[in-house]
Amino acid sequence: MISGLYAASTNLDAVIRQQDAIASNIANAGVSGHKGKTIVFRSFPELAFKQASAFVPAGNGENNTIGRVGTGVGVDWSYMNFEPGPMVETGVPTDLSLDGDGFFVVQTPRGDRYTRNSQFKLQVGTQGEAALTTAEGYPLLGQNGPIKIPVDKKFEVDIRGNVVVDGQIVNKIRMIEVPDRNILLPESGALFQIESRWQGDIQPAKSTVVHQGVLEKSNVSTIQEMARMIESFRNYESAAKVITVLDQSLERAVNEVGRIG
Known part of the structure; x- marks a missing residue:
């Protein structure tokens, strides 16, 4: 009993x-x-x-x-x-989806985090520039640091992640891949951190492409x-x-x- x-x-x-x-x-x-x-x-x-x-x-x-x-x-x-969610074309320039196994890298107070969240916004700063950020305000990182756009300019993002303003590449979106997705620990806001016990290297995403104006929805x-x-x-x-x-x-x-x- x-x-x-x-x-x-x-x-x-x-x-x-x-x-x-x-x-x-x-x-x-x-x-x-x-x-x-x-x-x-x-x-x-x-x-x-x-x-x-x-x-x-x-x-x-x-x-x-x-x-x-x-x-x-x-x-x-x-x-x-980790199957991709449905892709929806929105035409919004700050919606950036990933086609492939890669993740965006965003900067948080707790360190870099990784996400497939494709819904970004422009957050205006104090120097005439606007940073691409998540809904929580975490900057989207590029090869040259946070991605910033002049407030009076339009921008484009090509499939390789190059950020183009007035025909000039001003930054390139940083995208990474991990060898084993089991090392990714979920956080709020569709963010992930890498398990602290893991000792490997984070590799740049090789086969992932970016689609501007397209939103990846949840796979739930x-x-x-x-x-x-x-x-x-x-x-x-x-x-x-x-x-x-x-x-x-x-x-x-x-x-x-x-x-x-």
């Missing part, structure tokens, strides 16, 4: 973590470049029960097994779905996520009912034992 309570409680914990991931996916479904997160469950090792005569070998020389019981469910691992399907959330709630309710029944049974057993004699 106690093992049943433990198994049901581990299921509750795993389902709560799954619901947190689904809720985050739904909340960020409108963020450009957001990547969905998936939780993968695993069963804890099963316990094999031996017969009372366990010390008497069976015919094959092994102890007889009368059954197995599960010991609960846990979160095995989680992963980000809100309909699918809502369906997963409903299923998760049902799993939670089932585990909660099991705990309630076992708790009541345990209470009756304790009370009856107390009345003996």
Whole structure:
């Protein structure tokens, strides 16, 4: 009975973590470049029960097994779905999408971060220039530092990431690739940081191209996520009912034992 309570409680914990991931996916479904997160469950090792005569070998020389019981469910691992989201042509010059495996590099107070968020804005500074930034105000980095545009000028970005003003290249958007996307840790605003334990080098993106006036949307399907959330709630309710029944049974057993004699 106690093992049943433990198994049901581990299921509750795993389902709560799954619901947190689904809720985050739904909340960020409108963020450009957001990547969905998936939780993968695993069963804890099963316990094999031996017969009372366990010390008497069976015919094959092994102890007889009368059954197995599960010991609960846990979160095995989680992963980000890095498939590109739908591309939507907007015609907005500050919308810059990536076609390929690369990431933009933005400057934050916590250090450089990497993103597929393609919705930038021009933030006017004090020297007659406007910086390309994320919605949070983090500058988009180029080969020569933050990308800045004269406030009275139009700009173009070619497929190689060159930023062109009045026919002159003023900067080039910095794009990077990582050998293993599992080293990318998600942050808010569709940003990623690289796991601190990783010791490799960040490589420039070789085959990624830029499309100006095109927005990459989130790869999250809100309909699918809502369906997963409903299923998760049902799993939670089932585990909660099991705990309630076992708790009541345990209470009756304790009370009856107390009345003996």
